[in-house]
Amino acid sequence: xxxxxxxxxxxxxxxxxxxxxxxxxxxxxxxxxxxxxxxxxxxxxxxxxxxxxxxxxxxxxxxxxxxxxxxxxxxxxxxxxxxxxxxxxxxxxxxxxxxxxxxxxxxxxxxxxxxxxxxxxxxxxxxxxxxxxxxxxxxxxxxxxxxxxxxxxxxxxxxxxxxxxxxxxxxxxxxxxxxx
Amino acid sequence: xxxxxxxxxxxxxxxxxxxxxxxxxxxxxxxxxxxxxxxxxxxxxxxxxxxxxxxxxxxxxxxxxxxxxxxxxxxxxxxxxxxxxxxxxxxxxxxxxxxxxxxxxxxxxxxxxxxxxxxxxxxxxxxxxxxxxxxxxxxxxxxxxxxxxxxxxxxxxxxxxxxxxxxxxxxxxxxxxxxxxxxxxxxxxxxxxxxxxxxxxxxxxxxxxxxxxxxxxxxxxxxxxxxxxxxxxxxxxxxxxxxxxxxxx
Numbered sequence: 032x033x034x035x036x037x038x039x040x041x042x043x044x045x046x047x048x049x050x051x052x053x054x055x056x057x058x059x060x061x062x063x064x065x066x067x068x069x070x071x072x073x074x075x076x077x078x079x080x081x082x083x084x085x086x087x088x089x090x091x092x093x094x095x096x097x098x099x100x101x102x103x104x105x106x107x108x109x110x111x112x113x114x115x116x117x118x119x120x121x122x123x124x125x126x127x128x129x130x131x132x133x134x135x136x137x138x139x140x141x142x143x144x145x146x147x148x149x150x151x152x153x154x155x156x157x158x159x160x161x162x163x164x165x166x167x168x169x170x171x172x173x174x175x176x177x178x179x180x181x182x183x184x185x186x187x188x189x190x191x192x193x194x195x196x197x198x199x200x201x202x203x204x205x206x207x208x209x210x211x
Numbered sequence: 212x213x214x215x216x217x218x219x220x221x222x223x224x225x226x227x228x229x230x231x232x233x234x235x236x237x238x239x240x241x242x243x244x245x246x247x248x249x250x251x252x253x254x255x256x257x258x259x260x261x262x263x264x265x266x267x268x269x270x271x272x273x274x275x276x277x278x279x280x281x282x283x284x285x286x287x288x289x290x291x292x293x294x295x296x297x298x299x300x301x302x303x304x305x306x307x308x309x310x311x312x313x314x315x316x317x318x319x320x321x322x323x324x325x326x327x328x329x330x331x332x333x334x335x336x337x338x339x340x341x342x343x344x345x346x347x348x349x350x351x352x353x354x355x356x357x358x359x360x361x362x363x364x365x366x367x368x369x370x371x372x373x374x375x376x377x378x379x380x381x382x383x384x385x386x387x388x389x390x391x392x393x394x395x396x397x398x399x400x401x402x403x404x405x406x407x408x409x410x411x412x413x414x415x416x417x418x419x420x421x422x423x424x425x426x427x428x429x430x431x432x433x434x435x436x437x438x439x440x441x442x443x444x445x446x447x448x449x450x451x452x453x454x455x456x457x458x459x460x
Contacts, residue, residue, distance in 0.1 A: 052219035052324075053392065058240075059326045060233035062221070065241035066327055069248045070334075073305055076252055078297030084259040085277040092264055 181205055215399035219323055219392070240327075243319045247308045276304070280445060287449035288456055295452050298338065302331060303445040310391060310437035314430070322440075323391040329384035335448045336380035343455040354458040383447055390440045394433045401426045 052058075181201055188196045223236035258273035266274055280300050284292045306322055313320025322328055343351035355372040356365060401422040408419035 052216055052221060053388065054325070055221070057233050058221040058238070058324075060230060061223075061235050061238060062240055062324060062326050063330055064235060065237070065244050066330055069241075069244040070301065070305060070331070073248045073251060074297060074301045076248075076255070077301045077304070081255040081259060081273075082277075082297050082300060084262055085274060088259070088262045088264075088266070088270070089274060089277065095264065 177205060177209065180209075215396045215403065218319070218395060218399060221324075239319045240321055240324065243309070243312060243321050247305060247312055247321060250312070251304050251308055276300075283442075283446055284449045284452075287446060288453035291456050292449065292452060295338070295342075298334070299445060299448055299452070302335070302448055303441055306331070306387065306444050307438065307441035310441055311434075313391065313395065314433060314437060320391050320395055322387055323395055325384060325388040328388040329380065331387075331444075332380040332384035335383065335451055339451050339455040342452075343458060346455065347458055351455075351458045354454055379447075379451060383444065383451075387440050387444050390436055394429070394436055398426060398429055398433065401429065 184205065185195050185201060188194075188201075221238045221240050223234060223238050224242060225237040227235045227237065229235065254269070255273055258269040261267065261270060263270065277300070280303050281293070281296060284296060284299050288295070309321040312318055313323065343354070347353075355369045355376065357368050357372065360368050404422040405419045405426070408415040408422070411418075
């Protein structure tokens with residue numbers, strides 16, 4: 032590009048072109064100066080701008096991924112916790128339902144038992160009353176039977192003997208007969 | 212017919228005066244250094260403008276470069292090595308971009324001059340020494356004494372370790388410089404064959420296809436070398452910085 036023009040204008044350049052270019056010491060100072068300037072500039076750019084930016088991005092991404100993984104693990108633990116809580120509450124509810132059912136059953140049983148007892152008591156009382164009534168009726172009947180027997184016996188004796196027996200004899204005889 | 216070395220000529224664009232024998236000038240080399248930094252700057256400015264959680268294409272690429280260099284640094288020098296990240300990242304980007312920009316036909320390869328690569332290597336070398344002594348004081352010299360060596364051998368080993376330590380900036384700079392220089396010369400030489408043979412008529416044009424194919428292959432190789440040398444420079448920098456942080460063997 033610019034080289035043909037330069038070789039044309041640089042007259043001493045023609046003489047300097049003889050020899051191995053990398054070993055021409057007179058060009059060293061200039062190369063070192065510009066290398067120091069440009070490499071220094073590059074170093075400054077890399078250390079102050081590019082490297083920190085890239086470090087930020089890469090470490091930011093790494094920490095973001097780590098944080099997201101932690102969040103996911105925490106969410107999983109929470110979900111498992113919720114699952115366990117659900118299981119325990121379900122078990123509790125089942126136990127409670129069973130105990131309620133049991134209590135109700137016991138209550139109902141107790142009620143039934145009480146009613147049965149009351150009914151039985153009632154029936155027993157009625158039975159006793161009936162028996163008592165039967166007994167009184169029987170006693171009454173027996174008393175009547177005694178009277179009737181006395182009358183009948185008196186009538187029989189009157190008809191056979193002609194005269195009614197004494198009241199005292201009749202009673203004693205009757206008593207002895209009934210006792211037998 | 213241009214010499215294969217012409218592409219490495221430093222040509223002043225704006226002269227700023229002289230210091231002794233050396234001309235201080237804004238040269239084609241300076242221009243390409245500027246373009247390198249400008250290209251890196253523009254790319255990263257655009258790539259990091261959004262700083263979004265889900266990166267776009269540019270940001271993805273920038274993050275890829277970042278993590279590539281960061282992982283290299285961490286595996287060589289440990290977590291504490293990250294304090295040198297800006298330096299290592301700058302070196303990697305500068306060398307990589309300069310190497311690739313040199314692959315554009317007609318451009319200038321900044322890293323094909325030993326003074327540039329040596330200066331970059333010296334930056335690493337002086338950083339290692341400075342940080343090593345600042346962090347560990349005289350314990351840093353323990354770097355030159357291999358642990359568990361027999362007492363008789365220690366003086367020799369220390370001499371060898373010191374020489375190997377001092378030759379680091381030379382080998383670090385020389386490796387990059389020589390690779391870039393040799394590759395570009397080889398490309399230019401084969402390109403010269405194509406032109407010379409092409410001038411010989413129909414037979415020459417047919418014969419020129421051979422070096423032409425060679426150029427295609429070499430160009431692919433040079434792209435690989437451009438990346439590889441930037442990577443080698445970076446990983447060696449990391450290894451040397453590890454010595455500054457952990458001088459005990």
